[in-house]
Amino acid sequence: MDLPALQQRFAQRDREALQELQEAGQFIAGGPVDRFEADFADYCDVNHCVSCGNGLDALIILLRADQSLGNLPQNARILVPAHTYIATFLSIVEAGMIPVPVDVNPILLTVDVIEAQLGSFDAIVAVDIYGKLVDDEVYAFAKANNLHIYTDTAQSHGAKTATGVKSGARGRGSAFSFYPTKNLGAMGDAGAITCNDDLLARTARQIANYGRSSRFVNDVKGVNSRMDTLQAAFLNNRLLFLDNDNKKRYKIAQTYVEQIENEKVKLPELKFLEENAIHVFPVFVDDREKFVAYLSGHGIQTNCHYAIAPHQQDAFKELNHLQFPQTEYLHQTEVSLPCHPLLEDHEIQEIIIAINEYT
Template sequence: MISFLDLKKINEPYKKSFQEKTETVLNNGWYILGKEVKAFEASFADYCGAKHCIGVGNGLDALILIFKAYIQLGKLQKGDEVIVPANTYIASILAILQADLVPVLVEPKLETYNIAPDLIQEKITSKTKAILVVHLYGQLAEMDAINEIATRNNLFIVEDAAQSHGAISNLKSKINNLKSTAAYSFYPGKNLGALGDGGAIITNDSELAKILFSLRNYGSETKYYNDFVGVNSRLDELQAGFLNVKLPNLDAENVQRRTIAKKYLAEIKNEKIVLPFWNFSENHVFHLFVIRTQKRNDLQAYLLENDIQTMIHYPVPPHKQKAFPQWNNLSFPITEKIHNEILSLPISPVLTDEEVSFIIEILNKY
């Protein structure tokens, strides 16, 4: 069986280093916001080309805290509208709601699965204050066009970069818009994955960063003195240590993902299958390789019969979720088409050439 994602195999090369890091953390005797978190925050900020990195508990908390920090700064007020792609993972929308803001759904481009810039303007009202851009599946959204819209309408941008670790824009920066703030997840299956939950916020805004450092730690900068109504969402010291071990190899692993993607794109030849768009730049790190087909369930079953495991990211769009009955009658035809047709193929740095070739062969026989 070719696993969709073999996390044991991905982390096997780091096993000895993980054990050594565990010993280091144990021997330090400081287990919350210690040396490993500080070291990772410095390294990841440098990697992303940003001034500040704030380690938090997970990617969802990263987004929530960004919005809450903007509220503390007075740049947002409860009830303000935030534009967000209609086909995103539900976490993007939960973050907006949990900050007492109002999500406004906008259709994606069918070609890229990212938010369609030309559809944003028509959804902007006097209550719109921000755009939450999601770099879905590892491919950067069209930031030049989105920045222009944001500037013209006096909006600020938040980036959900949970799937795009290491993606580089034409500005050669790993944080795609240095005027914005980006949220990352280190869930184990991400391109840079921990062995548990973890997240981080990247920003060049020093005032915002100061508030975020407090908000993640009960709203406290000095122990027992609380300036804000904060939360307990701190990147774990041990997970930070593991991320410190893996970060130096992230770029090489992203190159391997692109190599597999190139082979898929060149050799999958089946008129029943729509391949993903990519301009072959470094703007895509292929967290997922997502194809489309009108008989998605049939294709998935066929692949499984041939010992190839696949996943669906995601089967139900946010506006059709039971959690959002107020949206259930809305129509987003592009989003619905995507969610009905997409299928994610195996793609990871540990997938062998033989496995990739076998997947292509089986797909071409479908």
């Protein structure tokens, strides 16, 4: 990503926002935070947006809040796709719960895997990996079986289902990250919870602010995880551009799917383009190191989402014995191609030509 250029689009608006904050002298909470929460809740078609410090905190606080309301047991077992960033696993553990990882097909959690694990878990955290929404049937299955399902929406800002339901409005609650490289990114860390339940939102907000109900009254053990007012102001500037940016991402991804033709480079299946914010456009190659070096030699920068699966990390030694063939294949072969709103047509064609000539 050309992150400096992407952020430069908002330079004048950001300077004005900073000046307003300096003049107002309110650097924690206040107008910009309230405005972002209201606007993002409206954007996601939900009743509540609870801002917090980052995406990891958002999922931790969401799980903790629902546990405190009696909707999750102590030491709850949380079904989670093995194919995700380690933050999803960490949030479950930091909330005092136990991750129950399962494999994906081809990249997302599916009903058949969940059904096979019934009885071994208490709730589900689905992950919209690469920006692709988890299928509606997963949410329908969870509802039919009286299972709470939460969503890690850290990569799916602005995606919506075929029926128009937005990312952030599905399941019991959702956790967003606004890390600078996200489709909706701040200029530092920031996160948010979205949900429709009044009590869940109020409890999450309380936990995120020291557990207090008023200035000197603390009803629960909380944390300090608040979105900086400055980051909220920056996000207010960027939210207006999200849908248009996502349309550009989609067009780039569609061009890749239509024009990349190389048997050594496996593209995601065609329906990957549907219900997707296209945060990442992945391809899969057997010799990733060789492929990445080849593209680098042509002036094309790539990334990897992600090189090592959470269950194979030293941080989760207790899970190292588990095997998830599809997840491990994805983590061993995935390469993320450039796919951001400022890519020029000639740059896209250069990328496609280079890939098609790869041997």
